[in-house]
Amino acid sequence: MAFRSRREQLRSILSGATCVHPGSVYDAISIRIAEDLGFPLGMFGGSVASLAVLGDPDVTLITLTELAEQMRRMSRASALPVLVDADHGYGNALNVRRTVQELEAAGAAGLTIEDTLLPAAFGEAKTQLISLEEGVGKMKAALCGRTDASLVIMGRTGAASITSLEDAIRRAKAYEAAGVDALFFTGITSRVELEAVSAATRLPIVLGGAPEDLNALDYLAGQRVRIALQGHAPIAAATQAVYETLKALREGASPKSLRGLASSELTARIMREADVRARSADLLGLKK
Numbered sequence: 001m002a003f004r005s006r007r008e009q010l011r012s013i014l015s016g017a018t019c020v021h022p023g024s025v026y027d028a029i030s031i032r033i034a035e036d037l038g039f040p041l042g043m044f045g046g047s048v049a050s051l052a053v054l055g056d057p058d059v060t061l062i063t064l065t066e067l068a069e070q071m072r073r074m075s076r077a078s079a080l081p082v083l084v085d086a087d088h089g090y091g092n093a094l095n096v097r098r099t100v101q102e103l104e105a106a107g108a109a110g111l112t113i114e115d116t117l118l119p120a121a122f123g124e125a126k127t128q129l130i131s132l133e134e135g136v137g138k139m140k141a142a143l144c145g146r147t148d149a150s151l152v153i154m155g156r157t158g159a160a161s162i163t164s165l166e167d168a169i170r171r172a173k174a175y176e177a178a179g180v181d182a183l184f185f186t187g188i189t190s191r192v193e194l195e196a197v198s199a200a201t202r203l204p205i206v207l208g209g210a211p212e213d214l215n216a217l218d219y220l221a222g223q224r225v226r227i228a229l230q231g232h233a234p235i236a237a238a239t240q241a242v243y244e245t246l247k248a249l250r251e252g253a254s255p256k257s258l259r260g261l262a263s264s265e266l267t268a269r270i271m272r273e274a275d276v277r278a279r280s281a282d283l284l285g286l287k288k
């Protein structure tokens with residue numbers, strides 16, 4: 001299986017004793033940069049997928065096909081293991097199974113299925129959760145959807161900030177019993193809350209959207225947190241850079257006067273130009 005070693009790398013992060021920050025990746029360029037900088041893992045968030053592919057906010061307008069296609073492009077560009085935010089699995093439990101099949105084929109190392117009611121319900125301003133029973137069904141569907149047993153399936157809940165911490169723990173324990181490989185929590189806002197979920201569960205923990213005082217990697221590792229997300233600054237940085245560059249050009253700046261552009265060396269490295277040249281020499285009879 002071509003993607004097995006990526007999945008085993010993610011599994012070794014989960015079974016290790018330390019906590020890592022993944023690089024937020026969303027396309028072929030960002031994943032190659034994260035790989036070159038030595039990140040052990042890429043995180044492909046649903047919000048950045050929506051932004052990069054559609055230019056939209058994170059309101060479940062992106063389709064599974066679009067998400068999987070973007071993942072496939074990243075898998076082709078780089079061997080960095082990627083954890084994909086598969087949202088609610090793009091429908092009911094049967095859709096979850098299909099989602100897992102598509103993301104596995106696209107080369108994801110792991111994926112998260114969450115128990116948020118998506119897309120948002122009519123007339124409800126506040127985020128809702130599906131029932132625990134439906135959530136368990138989705139986790140089971142995810143597990144039976146994989147054909148490569150090394151693909152990592154994570155159960156995700158944001159219950160801590162939507163219903164209650166007790167509900168988050170109840171759900172996490174049920175997903176654990178269903179057989180998922182790790183638990184992904186959002187909405188945990190303090191050490192007390194993290195310690196409560198850690199004490200009540202046994203699987204490796206992934207923490208999304210945590211506040212600053214939940215940032216010390218040694219402390220997190222001691223609570224069985226193996227992956228701690230840091231948001232999605234790279235796409236924000238890229239957006240700002242494109243904005244500034246287009247603005248300057250629109251205002252009459254000459255291309256040569258622009259600052260902050262990737263050097264030709266950096267661009268060549270990201271394009272893996274040396275490999276392409278070597279291949280061209282071999283296959284097209286061109287000079288190296």
Ligand SMILES: O=C([O-])CC(=O)C(=O)O
Nearest residue numbers: 045046047048085208229
């Ligand atoms: O997975 C993450 O990085 C957090 C999240 O839900 C998103 O960005 O859509």
Ligand SMILES: [Mg+2]
Nearest residue numbers: 045046047085
């Ligand atoms: Mg998301």
